[in-house]
Amino acid sequence: MAGLKQVQRQTGVALWRQIADRIREAIGNGAYDETGMVPPETVLALQFGVNRHTVRSALAALAQEGIVRAVQGRGTLIERKERLNFPITRRTRFTAGIGDQAREMRGLLLDEAQEEASADVARWLGLKQGEQVIRLETLRHADRRPVSKATSWFPAERFAGIGQAYRKHESITKAFAELGLSDYVRATTEVTAAHAGTADLADLELTPGAILLIAKAMNTDLEGVPVQYSISRFAADRVQFTIEN
Amino acid sequence: MAGLKQVQRQTGVALWRQIADRIREAIGNGAYDETGMVPPETVLALQFGVNRHTVRSALAALAQEGIVRAVQGRGTLIERKERLNFPITRRTRFTAGIGDQAREMRGLLLDEAQEEASADVARWLGLKQGEQVIRLETLRHADRRPVSKATSWFPAERFAGIGQAYRKHESITKAFAELGLSDYVRATTEVTAAHAGTADLADLELTPGAILLIAKAMNTDLEGVPVQYSISRFAADRVQFTIEN
DNA sequence: TCAAAATGTCTATTGATATAGACAACCATA
DNA sequence: TATGGTTGTCTATATCAATAGACATTTTGA
Numbered sequence A, B: 001m002a003g004l005k006q007v008q009r010q011t012g013v014a015l016w017r018q019i020a021d022r023i024r025e026a027i028g029n030g031a032y033d034e035t036g037m038v039p040p041e042t043v044l045a046l047q048f049g050v051n052r053h054t055v056r057s058a059l060a061a062l063a064q065e066g067i068v069r070a071v072q073g074r075g076t077l078i079e080r081k082e083r084l085n086f087p088i089t090r091r092t093r094f095t096a097g098i099g100d101q102a103r104e105m106r107g108l109l110l111d112e113a114q115e116e117a118s119a120d121v122a123r124w125l126g127l128k129q130g131e132q133v134i135r136l137e138t139l140r141h142a143d144r145r146p147v148s149k150a151t152s153w154f155p156a157e158r159f160a161g162i163g164q165a166y167r168k169h170e171s172i173t174k175a176f177a178e179l180g181l182s183d184y185v186r187a188t189t190e191v192t193a194a195h196a197g198t199a200d201l202a203d204l205e206l207t208p209g210a211i212l213l214i215a216k217a218m219n220t221d222l223e224g225v226p227v228q229y230s231i232s233r234f235a236a237d238r239v240q241f242t243i244e245n
Numbered sequence C: 001t002c003a004a005a006a007t008g009t010c011t012a013t014t015g016a017t018a019t020a021g022a023c024a025a026c027c028a029t030a
Numbered sequence D: 001t002a003t004g005g006t007t008g009t010c011t012a013t014a015t016c017a018a019t020a021g022a023c024a025t026t027t028t029g030a
Helices: A015-028 A041-048 A052-064 A094-099 A119-125 A162-169 A172-178 A198-203 B015-028 B041-048 B052-064 B094-099 B119-125 B162-169 B172-178 B198-203
Strands: A068-071 A075-078 A084-088 A105-116 A132-142 A145-155 A185-195 A211-220 A226-235 A239-244 B068-071 B075-078 B084-088 B105-116 B132-142 B145-155 B185-195 B211-220 B226-235 B239-244
Touching (some): A015 A041, A015 A052, A041 A052, A094 A105, A105 A162, A132 A162, A145 A198, A162 A172, A185 B015, A211 B185, B041 B052, B094 B105, B094 B172, B105 B162, B119 B226, B162 B172
Parallel strands (some): A084 A239, B084 B239
Antiparallel strands (some): A068 A075, A185 A211, A185 B239, A211 A226, A239 B185, B105 B132, B132 B145, B211 B226
């Protein structure tokens, strides 16, 4: 785990961004926990094999994100350091799963629409293509930090009014309960990773080049009938998934 | 899903690289399956809101990766298009899991060492810190394309010689069998995502800025005794994980 | 055979990225 | 209070990234 010269030139990714990403990761891994500070700029410059100014650009970007704060004469202090654990099980629920790791959970409804099911959505929900579905765009916060953005589809007939219910309870589980579905289970989850698009970048307060963990999930009621299909995008440097078998 | 102007300026990531990443992703999602070709450079330039030369830089990078091939007068043909599905279940096995999606599977042993268990490794394997463990560095290919690189630890006493066994069978499952462990199960898996470091970049034949899906996994024997702890790094644009509950 | 459509090549210009060096300003502590 | 270690600011220079325009070359199909 030597971390020397882990940056490459002429790749289309600026050195300062590569270095910013590595430092952010190192902070998340607790590499600088003893001091609570990032190593001095001159040391980092030596480690990465770049000029001190390049390191300063990287640190400036991290300061912009609110992750570090530079204090003249002292050093660069670590302001924030977190990685939420998100368990994926048969009983996966966003609010309950994260809830005990954060003081305050919020769920914001960004958009709501009724539309015809695309081929993909229809397949996951066990509907015919073109049948009516309700789509919700939701943004979930933990302690005022955006954690994930999700697009969810529900069979329109069975879950009419789920948008209002979500806006009221800020939770899918509670919205389901209000509509008479007291329990449901996670059937399948597909996990991929990708770079964030502009819309997600803005809502999740990320910087370009940031990574998303993407979970495509399908929930069913206790009879195995699909009730929700969702595509959730998580800020990869803020969460990890745990799968217990 | 309009893909307009999904690139940003002055972010430390060159436009041509952002565009290359998006086109690679679109190819992986089957967006251009009808024609088997990428749209013309002028069309892409218009879509992304950049100059044609910038698009050409992006396509040149993809050609370098062997994903597309430009033919003067005709267009830019898609050469390769793949995303392996990797199921994560109680019976997760790399070779068997990927095996039916590729013709040829290889497992290369890059490095082998006996060492003292770190705090992290000891915790996962249920050992005391400092107890002897065997570490294997493996690189796995599907149809001659590198798919993942893994670091695995095993209790040294119980699995002496697992390196040799792996080199012979190119499979952890078969190596276990040779050492008298006929069956094992996946206990837990943790999934994260991060940018690739230089060593992984080289071995996985990735370009800098590329994303890794990282799975930290613990396997036990049928009595629940830990037999393996591994950290696998997958090229995110070549695989997806599926969790069936 | 010709024209349209596509990629290939060249020149020129502008702004972002990275290096280099020097020095100022500030903090902690001996 | 003096000193060493740290961040902040400035100037200068070279290379990479992106735009712009013009034209050549190749393929396809009318």
